[in-house]
Amino acid sequence: MTDRILPTKDIDQGELEEVVRLRRHFHQRPELAFTEFWTTREICQYLQGLGYSIQYGKDLYKNAYPSVQHISELAALDANLVDEAYAQVTSEYPNDPWLEQMQGGFTGLIATLDSEVSGPTVGFRFDIDGLPIKESAESSHLPSSNSFTSSNENMHACGHDGHTSIGLALAKQISEQIDQLTGRFVLVFQPAEEGPSGGKVFAQFSVFQQLDYFVALHVGILDARRIVCGLSFLSLKSFTVRFKGTNAHAAVSPELGRNALLAACSAVTNIFAISRHSDGVSRMNVGQFHSDNPANVISGLAEFELELRGQSNEICDFLYQRAQDVLQGIALAYGVEVEMEPLGEYVMAENGAASVQLMKQAVLDAGVPEELITDYELTPGSEDATFMMNEVNRSGGSASYLCLGSQTFGGHHHPEFNFDEDMLLYGVDILWRYIQRVNESEK
Ligand SMILES: [Zn+2]
Ligand SMILES: [Zn+2]
Known part of the structure; x- marks a missing residue:
């Protein structure tokens, strides 16, 4: 009772x-x-x-x-x-x-x-x-x-x-x-x-x-x-983040590959490095990390889910802007493309x-x-x-x-x-x- x-x-x-x-x-x-x-x-x-x-x-x-x-x-x-x-x-x-x-x-x-x-x-x-x-x-x-x-x-x-x-x-x-x-x-x-x-x-x-x-x-x-x-x-925004690279044989011609998996790994660690905000609470998390390539193939496609939350819509927008910058920067560095497909939004x-x-x-x-x-x-x-x-x-x-x-x-x-x-x-x-x-x- x-x-x-x-x-x-x-x-x-x-x-x-x-x-x-x-x-x-x-x-x-x-x-x-x-x-x-x-x-x-x-x-x-x-x-x-x-x-x-x-x-x-x-x-x-x-x-x-x-x-x-x-x-x-x-x-x-x-x-x-x-x-x-x-x-x-x-x-x-x-x-x-x-x-x-x-x-x-x-x-x-x-x-x-x-x-x-x-x-x-x-x-x-x-x-x-x-x-x-x-x-x-x-x-x-x-x-x-x-x-x-x-x-x-x-x-x-x-x-x-x-x-x-x-x-x-x-x-x-x-x-x-x-x-x-x-x-x-x-x-x-x-x-x-x-x-x-x-x-x-x-x-x-x-x-x-x-x-x-x-x-x-x-x-x-x-x-x-x-x-x-x-x-x-x-406030919450969630996305599927998708890196698109180029498959290649991992041993025969690795230099022809554009490694989406590596870009995604780098993205995850750098997203967690986005600054907190002094105006209030923020949260971020990543899940559902996938790349279907076997180990002898350079990954041409990797994706994960990303969730961002903030105490105000402005804090959530700040996290979103910074995440976009991080993802674009990493895509450039690894020679791959990146897209963020919205999954859900709460204000x-x-x-x-x-x-x-x-x-x-x-x-x-x-x-x-x-x-x-x-x-x-x-x-x-x-x-x-x-x-x-x-x-x-x-x-x-x-x-x-x-x-x-x-x-x-x-x-x-x-x-x-x-x-x-x-x-x-x-x-x-x-x-x-x-x-x-x-x-x-x-x-
Ligand atoms: Zn519920
Ligand atoms: Zn409920």
């Missing part, structure tokens, strides 16, 4: 059971980036029953991306995996009108409820995807001992099943009490947070320019039961002071002791909600990132990842109180 460090507030057992039921329902069927067909369908059906207007599938994507026929045109992923997952789910639910709209990987949705009383537009983001991790069957793992482990080869090993359930429980509360609220509520259920940056794809939807307030959230992360009102993340977003302050009030209202609340904190991970937060902030709104800290039982993306399920109800409660605070502040 975890120590109940957080609030003294009485937990409503009925509400807790419902949000836990939802979490366990989604936990059993994790779907990977842009294949969240079943998950999206489940969410749509739940919200339709609550009176939300739902934008999803091709209709959702077409305004921002009018000519795109398949999600693989927008995101770095394998189109076949998307199509195979679609074939699988449509064989289980034939002729399903929800699913038909999502063919090609157009998953996720945006649900809106309008109080029809003028007031602020408040948005929330919940990510819905799982990871390609085989879940632990150990009896010490709560989903295993309570019989709700994943039914497939994927796993909700980052808590996005929890985020989805918080979103639905909040949606229910908003719809039940809409006559006491003002303004408009926008619930964003975002696909593909893990990897191909669904947040970047979604950020192009015009709705983010209409939000006065916006909150994204995550459970876990801190490995302790405490709350951060304005969490920020590292840093500022937490809007207005949103953080309202959130702090909401967390206090929920009964969380002040010593367990932090206003701002940096975590060395990355998150694609930042693309949407930047759109909101740029358009004059105020966006922030809430962390519902909890133990993680092995850490994120681990086969035994889990979190304290009662944090889900705190999540719903805090977001609900945030809405009250926004409504009051705009009166």
Whole structure:
């Protein structure tokens, strides 16, 4: 049992059971980036029953991306995996009108409820995807001992099943009490947070320019039961770096070769020699180093993956500029060519002071002791909600990132990842109180 460090507030057992039921329902069927067909369908059906207007599938994507026929045109992923997952789910639910709209990987949705009383537009983001991790069957793992482990080869090993359930429980509360609220509520259920940056794809939807307030959230992360009102993340750029040289016989005519492997080796050591930056934290790493030549052939092709992270977009850009210089210099020295093919990108977003302050009030209202609340904190991970937060902030709104800290039982993306399920109800409660605070502040 975890120590109940957080609030003294009485937990409503009925509400807790419902949000836990939802979490366990989604936990059993994790779907990977842009294949969240079943998950999206489940969410749509739940919200339709609550009176939300739902934008999803091709209709959702077409305004921002009018000519795109398949999600693989927008995101770095394998189109076949998307199509195979679609074939699988449509064989289980034939002729399903929800699913038909999502063919090609157009998953996720945006649900809106309008109080029809003028007031602020408040948005929330919940990510819905799982990871390609085989879940632990150990009896010490709560989903295993309570019989709700994943039914497939994927796993909700980052808590996005929890985020989805918080979103639905909040949606229910908003719809039940809409006559006491003002303004408009926008619930964003975002696909593909893990990897191909669904947040970047979604950020192009015009709705983010209409939000006065916006909150994204995550459970876990801190490995302790405490709350951060304005969490920020590292900016990240990743690439495949490819050196192209000339093959040659290693003994007969080595002088005719242009050694890509040697250039790549030199590049790796010199990239790690790039200076740190005095403005803040930076990180870099290399992986997936390959050259297919046998030892009797001078390597004509070598590649590796490179990841750069910085506390600000400027620090990340600094690392990127320096890495480009290093790679170009080495290519020149070894007489080879080099290219950097982008793999992924996360940006840093500022937490809007207005949103953080309202959130702090909401967390206090929920009964969380002040010593367990932090206003701002940096975590060395990355998150694609930042693309949407930047759109909101740029358009004059105020966006922030809430962390519902909890133990993680092995850490994120681990086969035994889990979190304290009662944090889900705190999540719903805090977001609900945030809405009250926004409504009051705009009166
Ligand atoms: Zn994750
Ligand atoms: Zn996550």
